[in-house]
Amino acid sequence: MSAIQIITRKRDGIELSEQEIKFLVEGYVSDEIPDYQIAAFLMATYFQGMSFDETYFLTKAMIDSGSAVDFSNLGAIPVDKHSTGGVGDKISLILAPLVASAGVPVPMMSGRGLGHSGGTLDKLEAIPGFRTRLSLSEFKTQIEKIGVAMIGQTQEIVPADQKIYALRDSSGTVASIPLVVASIMSKKIAEGVKALVLDVKTGKGAFFTSKEKSLALAKRLIAIGDKFDLETTALMTAMDQPLGYAVGNWLETKESIETLKGEGPEDVVELTLALGAEMLYQARIVEDVSTGLRKLKELLDSGAAYNKFLTLVQEQGGDISLVENPEKYPKSRFHHFILSQKNGFITSIDALKVGLLAMEIGAGRKKISDPIDYTAGIILRKKNGDQVNVGDPLLELHYSKAISKDSLQQQVDELVTIGEDYSEETPLILSYINKKGQQRWPHK
Ligand code: URA
Numbered sequence: 001m002s003a004i005q006i007i008t009r010k011r012d013g014i015e016l017s018e019q020e021i022k023f024l025v026e027g028y029v030s031d032e033i034p035d036y037q038i039a040a041f042l043m044a045t046y047f048q049g050m051s052f053d054e055t056y057f058l059t060k061a062m063i064d065s066g067s068a069v070d071f072s073n074l075g076a077i078p079v080d081k082h083s084t085g086g087v088g089d090k091i092s093l094i095l096a097p098l099v100a101s102a103g104v105p106v107p108m109m110s111g112r113g114l115g116h117s118g119g120t121l122d123k124l125e126a127i128p129g130f131r132t133r134l135s136l137s138e139f140k141t142q143i144e145k146i147g148v149a150m151i152g153q154t155q156e157i158v159p160a161d162q163k164i165y166a167l168r169d170s171s172g173t174v175a176s177i178p179l180v181v182a183s184i185m186s187k188k189i190a191e192g193v194k195a196l197v198l199d200v201k202t203g204k205g206a207f208f209t210s211k212e213k214s215l216a217l218a219k220r221l222i223a224i225g226d227k228f229d230l231e232t233t234a235l236m237t238a239m240d241q242p243l244g245y246a247v248g249n250w251l252e253t254k255e256s257i258e259t260l261k262g263e264g265p266e267d268v269v270e271l272t273l274a275l276g277a278e279m280l281y282q283a284r285i286v287e288d289v290s291t292g293l294r295k296l297k298e299l300l301d302s303g304a305a306y307n308k309f310l311t312l313v314q315e316q317g318g319d320i321s322l323v324e325n326p327e328k329y330p331k332s333r334f335h336h337f338i339l340s341q342k343n344g345f346i347t348s349i350d351a352l353k354v355g356l357l358a359m360e361i362g363a364g365r366k367k368i369s370d371p372i373d374y375t376a377g378i379i380l381r382k383k384n385g386d387q388v389n390v391g392d393p394l395l396e397l398h399y400s401k402a403i404s405k406d407s408l409q410q411q412v413d414e415l416v417t418i419g420e421d422y423s424e425e426t427p428l429i430l431s432y433i434n435k436k437g438q439q440r441w442p443h444k
Contacts, residue, residue: 003027003037010044018057025061025160035167042164042173050178055220056227058178062186065160067136069192071107071143077283078105078143078192081275082184083199084217085117085174085207087355088242091199092120092150093256094264094272095279097308100148101299102276104283107143108150109157109191111165111183113364113372115174116205116355118252121152126249126374130318146311158190170367175207177217185224195231195282197275198222201239202430205351211236211430218433226435231282234433235274235441238426241349241384244268248363248377251398254326260306267428273297274429274441289442332375333400338412340388345422347384353415354378360411361399373400385422 006020024041027033050058071078079099083089096106110120110132121132132152134142139157142149153162161183168174168183188196198221201207202214218234225232244265246255259268277292286292299305313320322329358364362373379396382388394416397408432441 003033003041007037007041007044010041010048013048015051016054016057018060021054021057022061022064025058025065028163029065029160038164039167039171039173042168042171042176042179045179046173046176049176052220052223055178055181056224058182059185059189059224059228062158062160062164062182063190066155066157066190068190069107069136069140069157071105071140071192074105074144076103076105077194078107079195079197079279079283080106080108080188080191080193081197081199081279082110082188084180084184084201085114086201086239086243087117087205087351087358088244088247088252089118089201090123090244090246090252090256091268091272091275093123093253093309094259094268094305095276096148096150097260097312098272098296098299098305099276099279100146101304101308102280102285102295103147104280104285105143106148107139107191107193108148109187110150110152111187112152114165114169115207116352116359116364117207118247118249118355118364120150122249122372122374123253123256124150124318126253127313127318127322130313131316134316142315146308146315148308148312150312150316153187158186161186169365177208177213177220180207180217181220181224185221185228185230188225189228189230193230195279196225196233197278197282198232198234199271199275200234200236200433202236203238203240203351205242205355206239215433215438222433222435233278233282235278236430236433237271238428238430239351240426242351242354242380243271245380245383246377247354247358247380248398249372249374250329251377251379254329257309257323257326260300260309261303262301269300270428273300277442288444293442330375332373332398334398336397336399336405336408337393338395338397338409340390340392340394340418342418343389344387344418344420346382346386346388346416347419347422347424348417349380349382349384350415353411354380357411357415361397361403362401376400385425388418
């Protein structure tokens with residue numbers, strides 16, 4: 001067996017065996033197969049897709065590249081959520097401590113920014129000192145001690161995803177259903193949860209823009225979960241405009257802190273509560289999602305979720321004085337407002353273009369080795385449906401690079417659309433999906 005034979009078989013649309021997929025994953029993790037060959041394999045997979053069995057073998061090989069965590073000693077059902085990737089999606093930072101404050105263990109393993117979409121690890125690392133690289137034993141001990149831990153893939157747990165994820169980001173192979181499924185599910189199965197809720201995004205800022213493709217992704221994620229005996233359900237949610245107002249690592253962390261203090265944007269609160277209610281339902285601590293929604297609202301309002309976040313940050317080495325006083329965080333060199341040149345209503349804020357602009361001004365990586373400017377990002381001053389007049393601020397840009405204001409103005413002109421009227425109110429939560437199919441949210 002050789003890597004080149006396997007790559008050409010995939011390129012030609014031939015179904016690969018378990019041994020072939022395992023050979024590639026093991027060879028890559030042990031550095032015997034170089035980046036360029038795996039990049040070619042990823043591109044072949046991007047175009048040819050994978051059967052259900054191949055997706056299962058890839059997920060399994062990625063899990064087997066490291067150790068799997070066992071939380072059967074906890075006496076409670078550990079649950080997690082994962083998003084398929086969006087813009088302004090800071091939900092995990094609020095959700096993990098919120099659900100943990102309800103007594104449900106949340107061992108969460110996340111990723112970094114991918115393409116135009118942000119990553120939970122980068123947002124957490126915007127807090128000085130915050131360690132996302134815990135050892136397996138630190139991860140387990142922290143779950144036993146405080147009921148929540150937020151980490152990245154490590155040398156011990158799914159090292160294959162750590163390498164492949166970064167390579168996909170710089171080889172144009174992110175938006176592939178089998179690659180997304182194997183990446184997400186390998187992490188979630190290895191981290192030892194017993195149930196998982198997925199936030200499957202659809203729309204302009206999602207990796208899959210059509211509802212049909214997003215539904216196909218949700219179904220494949222759920223079927224792979226089922227194959228590994230992991231109870232998996234999903235909410236399909238709109239990602240046409242960014243979630244909340246902030247896009248960019250520290251700006252999003254700050255908005256998460258505000259949300260934990262009860263001052264969050266409506267859409268961020270709605271989605272956090274919905275995903276959290278489903279997690280409580282999966283953990284069997286509420287009889288239905290409506291009870292879960294009420295319980296979580298109380299925990300948010302009482303400050304219990306915020307206190308849990310402080311404990312989490314402290315436990316993972318982060319500087320809690322900046323969580324308590326976010327205004328003391330260092331500022332970017334430039335702070336530039338883009339003003340409206342028209343009267344009317346905001347009819348669209350293109351999430352993909354916002355994500356790309358945030359990346360360009362320093363909030364994301366163009367290649368694996370790029371450093372991130374945690375202070376860089378965008379604050380939307382208006383969202384879909386808001387009325388604007390000439391001269392009103394549309395966006396605030398925070399950055400430290402030298403970038404021409406004209407080029408920024410031109411990019412903003414392309415991402416915000418202002419019309420005479422706004423009538424299209426699309427719901428944020430579009431449907432609920434489990435292994436029986438698609439239903440309305442909230443489900444009974
Ligand atoms: N999140 C992941 O962990 N992997 C993907 O491929 C996309 C979103």
